[in-house]
Amino acid sequence: MKRQRLNSQESLKKYREALVKARDPNQKVITVCGGTGCIAYGCKKVVEAFKTELEKQGLTDKVKLLVTGCHGFCERGPLVVIRPENLFYQRVKAEDVPEVIEKTVKNGELIERLQYEGKDKKKILKEEDIPFYAKQQRTIFGFNGYVDPKSIDDYIAIGGYSALPKALLEMTSEKIIDEVKKSGLRGRGGGGFLTGAKWEICAAQADQTKYIVCNADEGDPGAYMDRSVLEGNPHSIIEGMLICAKAIGASHAYVYVRNEYPLAVENLGIAIEQARELGLLGKKILGSDVDFDITVNRGGGAFVCGEETALLNSLMGKTGEPHQKPPYPAISGLFGKPTIINNVETWANVPLIISKGSAWFASIGTEKSKGTKIFSLVGKINNTGLVEVPMGMTLREIVYDIGGGILKDKKFKAIQTGGPSGGCLPEEKLDLMVDFDKLTEAGSMMGSGGMIVMDESTCMVDLARYFIDFLKGESCGKCTPCREGLKQMSGILNRICDGNGTEADIETLKDMSETVKDASICALGGTAPNPVLSTIKYFRNEYEAHIRDKKCLAHTCKKLIKFEINQKCTGCTRCVKTCPTTAISGKVKTVHNIDQGKCIQCGVCVDRCPFEAIDVD
Amino acid sequence: MDNAKVDKIVEKHKKDSCQLIGILQDVQKVFNYLPKSALDHLAKKLDIPESQVYNVATFFKAFSLNPRGKHIVHVCMGTACHVRGAKRIMEDVARELSIPEAGGNTKDMEHTVEQVNCVGACALGPVIIYDGEYHGSMTPEKTLKLFKK
Ligand SMILES: Cc1cc2nc3c(=O)[nH]c(=O)nc-3n(C[C@H](O)[C@H](O)[C@H](O)COP(=O)(O)O)c2cc1C
Ligand code: FES
Ligand code: FES
Secondary structure: OOOOOOOOHHHHHHHHHHHHHHOOOOOEEEEEEOOHHHHHOOHHHHHHHHHHHHHHOOOOOOEEEEEEOOOOOHHHOOOEEEEOOOEEEOOOOHHHHHHHHHHHHHHOOOOHHHOEEOOOOOEEOEHHHOHHHHOOOOOOHHHHHOOOOOOHHHHHHOOOOOHHHHHHHHOOHHHHHHHHHHHOOEOOOOOOOEHHHHHHHHHOOOOOOOEEEEEEOOOOOOOOHHHHHHHHOHHHHHHHHHHHHHHHOOOEEEEEEOOOOHHHHHHHHHHHHHHHHOOOOEOOHHHOOOOEEEEEEEOOOOHHHHOHHHHHHHHOOOOOOOOOOOOOOOOOOHHHOOEEEEEHHHHHHHHHHHHHOHHHHHOOEOOOOEOEEEEEEEEOEOOOEEEEEEOOOEHHHHHHHHOOOEHHHOOEEEEEEOHHHOEEEEHHHOOOEOOHHHHHHOOOOOOOOEEEEEEOOOOHHHHHHHHHHHHHHHOOOOOHHHHHHHHHHHHHHHHHHOOOOOOOHHHHHHHHHHHHHHHOOOHHHHHOOHHHHHHHHHHHHHHHHHHHOOOOOOOOOHHHOOEEEOOOOOOOOHHHHHOOOOOEEOOOOOOOEEOOOOOOOOOHHHHHOOOOOEEEO | OHHHHHHHHHHHOOOOHHHHHHHHHHHHHHHOOOOHHHHHHHHHHHOOOHHHHHHHHHHOOOOOOOOOOOEEEEEEOOHHHHHOOHHHHHHHHHHHHOOOOOEEEOOOOOEEEEEEOOOOOHHHOOOEEEOOEEEOOOOHHHHHHHHHO
């Protein structure tokens, strides 16, 4: 369908009214999550099955099928929500579809096996009553469940692009910046810099050409909210950038998307095309004097490229090496011009602040951290997924009330926040209120919002080694403290994990951490020692056990563990047959034996044994 | 003939050397890796030094200067997958395919295995991507099945 250009506030209003009028609020909608998590669980087949079945039953006119972006509760995918009642079905398979249509859609009957079961074994009917969702405040992420990301009309119908005419036609640049400043919005990409203050600096530059950049590199392993916002609601990002364009006087933006996110690139591309058709991108937008367009660039897969100066280099076709700041991008950025670079989630907040007002935004959160934050709650936790909560909620509420506690009722050991260069917080810190400053005080950081939960089976020394090895690999190599320092620290950590650590190693690690922190060019090196420092601070006993007793308390460091067969062995020979190094010997119905010289601690035998007859020590 | 393919990609990106990363991605899509001849030709076409092309091609993880196998397997080693046992999954893949634990090509060039840091499906860790298709909550058994089919 060729759309008509909207060239005034009035025409947008009419367009929206027509859309809303054509939509029945009581319309039966079958919402299927089409986010990456649910795709992995096979939701595409579910969508196909719904299409076929609706056609077969002649219901295509009566029932709408809506394929959306991620709903957040990925662990239970594929998710299906039936509106307007918000009936929630989880782990839906294609085979379930005819029954869903026949029973639930046509006759309002529930299918118990697809419902969510609460702790008390009671089935929960509605999406909003599920504990995972009940405590969240999904001001940004909630839209995902209501829009087809490939439809600009869906976004407009739920009130999208209503901040835009306000900003473009009713507000001055100063007023917009003032609102964003007053809201207290801080960047969601990690640094937590005040967004309004950054815009103000950029707006004050005299240059004719200025740029806007959306940082969608999301290099933080374990975090995927930027992906899900971009995939599920791309227009909110476009609207945020448009508002900034007016505020600082920019006419072009670049979105730098991770190479691993093809669906985000696709949906964003479609969104941009549709916005152009409606004239919401292009010249004289809505009759204002703002011209604006957006280019999408794909990243090449390097963690350091998420750092703003490295990202800008990479946008100019160079390697993604950071440079020393100042100059800050707001003064001299892309092609030497003043540039505003903000994170995906930061952008998504902007339209809400403009349409609902800074006071509304500032009423959520803590004194110095306003609004909500989306976290990626993953690791050894029952309800893994994306959660959006007001700043200031405690870790305990997030882990236990929303996350449903630790997998298999094991014991909580630590939660890692802030990405590879964040920190690990122990159980004593569970009552910490999560905001930018509190996390930093505790020796971790907000980062982009990864929250990785660990139980007793994670070795904290091995984890520190994992992060340092990761950062060593991702260091661009430009400055010596980061490049060489991390290499040395990795050497020491590997030595400790192998059981060859010495008493002096812990202090040496601490000393080196300080040097790397202080002397590196960019924040990659500047924060890289955090995982080492925080694990030494809170889990020093584990370091000491490796060094003094040559023991790994979590039983994961291979050089420090031994597999042995106990008396529960029935002599079934399963392990004998599967051991890849033929280290296990034994005859049928006699207790087997492991040749320690041949054993490579791969753990295949433990998985195979049905009798728990193999001990790890 | 190969040069013509490169030319087409360069045209698509309007000969803009700022698009170098995107151009390299498209070249890699066509050839499955970045052949030396294509890179040399690319430098000429874009009128930039070969060193810049190689600099970018070797900096980013997404690029491979060596030929790759028929099926591309990405094993996620990101933090969320790590704490749920990604290392063990990688070891199993390596053992099953007789390749080094760091990844690589199988002898028959059927598979190329690469370790990646987070593929953005962290709730389902450990994750393997087989020819672009996501497989979540991998266990050692599920992993072996993936290669047996
Ligand atoms: C090593 C490193 C990696 C970073 N990665 C990201 C990233 O993946 N996404 C992001 O938005 N910001 C990232 N940042 C932060 C950016 O440098 C920058 O602060 C941010 O894009 C600014 O936007 P904001 O104010 O909206 O947060 C990273 C910083 C460092 C030092
Ligand atoms: S992808 Fe479906 S809930 Fe996240
Ligand atoms: S850490 Fe493996 S998908 Fe994110």
